[in-house]
Amino acid sequence: xxxxxxxxxxxxxxxxxxxxxxxxxxxxxxxxxxxxxxxxxxxxxxxxxxxxxxxxxxxxxxxxxxxxxxxxxxxxxxxxxxxxxxxxxxxxxxxxxxxxxxxxxxxxxxxxxxxxxxxxxxxxxxxxxxxxxxxxxxxxxxxxxxxxxxxxxxxxxxxxxxxxxxxxxxxxxxxxxxxxxxxxxxxxxxxxxxxxxxxxxxxxxxxxxxxxxxxxxxxxxxxxxxxxxxxxxxxxxxxxxxxxxxxxxxxxxxxxxxxxxxxxxxxxxxxxxxxxxxxxxxxxxxxxxxxxxxxxxxxxxxxxxxx
Amino acid sequence: xxxxxxxxxxxxxxxxxxxxxxxxxxxxxxxxxxxxxxxxxxxxxxxxxxxxxxxxxxxxxxxxxxxxxxxxxxxxxxxxxxxxxxxxxxxxxxxxxxxxxxxxxxxxxxxxxxxxxxxxxxxxxxxxxxxxxxxxxxxxxxxxxxxxxxxxxxxxxxxxxxxxxxxxxxxxxxxxxxxxxxxxxxxxxxxxxxxxxxxxxxxxxxxxxxxxxxxxxxxxxxxxxxxxxxxxxxxxxxxxxxxxxxxxxxxxxxxxxxxxxxxxxxxxxxxxxxxxxxxxxxxxxxxxxxxxxxx
Numbered sequence: 327x328x329x330x331x332x333x334x335x336x337x338x339x340x341x342x343x344x345x346x347x348x349x350x351x352x353x354x355x356x357x358x359x360x361x362x363x364x365x366x367x368x369x370x371x372x373x374x375x376x377x378x379x380x381x382x383x384x385x386x387x388x389x390x391x392x393x394x395x396x397x398x399x400x401x402x403x404x405x406x407x408x409x410x411x412x413x414x415x416x417x418x419x420x421x422x423x424x425x426x427x428x429x430x431x432x433x434x435x436x437x438x439x440x441x442x443x444x445x446x447x448x449x450x451x452x453x454x455x456x457x458x459x460x461x462x463x464x465x466x467x468x469x470x471x472x473x474x475x476x477x478x479x480x481x482x483x484x485x486x487x488x489x490x491x492x493x494x495x496x497x498x499x500x501x502x503x504x505x506x507x508x509x510x511x512x513x514x515x516x517x518x519x520x521x522x523x524x525x526x527x528x529x530x531x532x533x534x535x536x537x538x539x540x541x542x543x544x545x546x547x548x549x550x551x552x553x554x555x556x557x558x559x560x561x562x563x564x565x566x567x568x569x570x571x572x573x574x575x576x577x578x579x580x581x582x583x584x585x586x587x588x589x590x591x592x593x594x595x596x597x598x599x600x601x602x603x604x605x606x607x608x609x610x611x612x613x614x615x616x617x618x619x620x621x622x623x624x625x626x627x628x629x630x631x632x633x
Numbered sequence: 634x635x636x637x638x639x640x641x642x643x644x645x646x647x648x649x650x651x652x653x654x655x656x657x658x659x660x661x662x663x664x665x666x667x668x669x670x671x672x673x674x675x676x677x678x679x680x681x682x683x684x685x686x687x688x689x690x691x692x693x694x695x696x697x698x699x700x701x702x703x704x705x706x707x708x709x710x711x712x713x714x715x716x717x718x719x720x721x722x723x724x725x726x727x728x729x730x731x732x733x734x735x736x737x738x739x740x741x742x743x744x745x746x747x748x749x750x751x752x753x754x755x756x757x758x759x760x761x762x763x764x765x766x767x768x769x770x771x772x773x774x775x776x777x778x779x780x781x782x783x784x785x786x787x788x789x790x791x792x793x794x795x796x797x798x799x800x801x802x803x804x805x806x807x808x809x810x811x812x813x814x815x816x817x818x819x820x821x822x823x824x825x826x827x828x829x830x831x832x833x834x835x836x837x838x839x840x841x842x843x844x845x846x847x848x849x850x851x852x853x854x855x856x857x858x859x860x861x862x863x864x865x866x867x868x869x870x871x872x873x874x875x876x877x878x879x880x881x882x883x884x885x886x887x888x889x890x891x892x893x894x895x896x897x898x899x900x901x902x903x904x905x906x907x908x909x910x911x912x913x914x915x916x917x918x919x920x921x922x923x924x925x926x927x928x
Contacts (some may be wrong), residue, residue: 368905561921626923
């Protein structure tokens with residue numbers, strides 16, 4: 327009665343019974359987007375009421391939910407096989423693992439997040455030089471120390487846990503934290519003093535697990551599907567009718583992630599052109615295509631794009 | 634066009650509502666639903682709609698107040714309604730596709746109850762929304778027991794005096810949560826489009842209702858299918874085709890100005906996740922999946 331019992335063995339030849347890939351999922355940061363991508367990759371997700379048990383419709387993947395800090399350690403130690411975590415988090419903790427894939431999203435956004443030094447709006451601190459000798463509340467103490475060192479500064483770094491912004495606001499002190507939309511900083515009347523780094527989520531894998539062929543292939547397939555779901559958010563399909571006299575001009579302006587497919591319509595000198603383009607490009611392209619004389623232009627969303 | 638002819642259909646309120654409206658809309662019927670309105674507007678569809686409990690739709694279709702309706706085969710049986718079964722619609726509340734066999738009415742009792750089979754029900758009390766069907770089931774098993782009508786939330790009844798219940802289940806989740814154990818399947822049910830006998834005899838109405846059934850079925854099927862477009866070169870084509878052949882003949886085209894080929898085909902959405910990595914391994918690149926319309 328389950329969805330696809332008979333199909334899997336046909337496609338996955340090296341399916342080993344009771345082999346499992348242990349996937350860490352952050353309890354907070356990146357969580358919503360990671361789950362959305364898993365869903366987009368084709369996994370049916372079941373989340374327990376409390377939210378700490380996540381099950382996928384793939385018996386070969388077992389999910390474990392915890393805080394990002396702990397997950398990073400656990401992948402390094404081999405308690406977990408893989409996890410998606412921010413690069414800044416890995417750098418801060420000096421995590422030694424294999425990076426399998428890099429993604430483009432942040433907490434709450436489909437763009438990259440940043441690690442910043444922020445100060446209360448009314449703070450006299452105007453440039454990073456003013457941080458000299460101050461107390462800094464940081465969620466990423468090692469990263470903060472390296473940043474200060476690189477700028478020939480010394481300051482007292484106090485490690486704080488999430489969230490840092492209310493503490494910075496209350497105590498009137500600079501903080502170092504992740505920012506994605508900038509919403510939390512604004513809510514707590516903080517302004518960005520400097521960007522320490524731009525950070526992207528990475529799919530990381532334990533070094534020993536990476537040596538296991540089955541686990542590595544499973545992880546790489548997962549990475550491919552997640553990338554496919556992510557890319558589909560940035561791309562759209564485009565279909566249109568083009569008469570033969572304007573075809574060369576149309577093909578010239580169509581960018582080719584996929585080379586456009588051109589089909590001649592039966593018995594006419596009109597061609598059907600199908601292509602996949604970037605969503606942002608479409609804003610510019612559509613009016614141009616229209617001006618050139620393309621007709622019946624149809625844009626359609628994509629589910630997965632795998633390059 | 635003063636007396637514009639229309640068919641009157643019943644749309645089930647409640648568990649089947651969401652998917653019914655989804656597929657009606659996908660089939661091109663622009664049904665506007667505003668809260669609290671029992672007659673959703675369906676402009677330009679030559680159709681007027683009533684939002685009714687699925688339980689009652691067979692009664693009104695049999696009586697001729699409605700020409701057709703979407704309901705469960707369970708309620709047709711329960712109402713002993715004489716109607717035409719126009720089309721099976723393969724969806725339930727949570728499942729689309731392969732819903733048949735999943736949604737069923739089961740006999741259930743508390744985990745710790747001594748009741749192990751239908752035979753243990755002699756002289757007991759059973760609560761159910763589906764009284765007539767339950768009585769017929771007991772009769773077929775030569776068991777005499779009292780069937781009490783339940784307005785719903787039947788899972789609570791074993792703790793309020795009933796010895797067992799006959800309730801509908803799709804995933805079994807609700808029964809498990811309430812510590813109930815399934816003893817037997819009483820009835821498998823499926824979602825159906827049914828029609829009134831008289832309306833079915835009217836050629837114009839019959840055609841409209843038949844078309845509605847076909848459109849709904851194709852949309853339900855469409856949701857289970859997805860389109861895949863991929864590029865490959867001549868060398869890898871046989872490899873790729875080995876994988877795609879289970880989905881029929883793919884559409885193959887050459888791409889002008891390159892030595893690439895484009896193949897496109899439709900496959901089951903549920904299979905795409907495991908299938909795409911294989912396709913890539915076989916040498917396909919720039920794989921795009923979309924589900925908008927058949928190519």
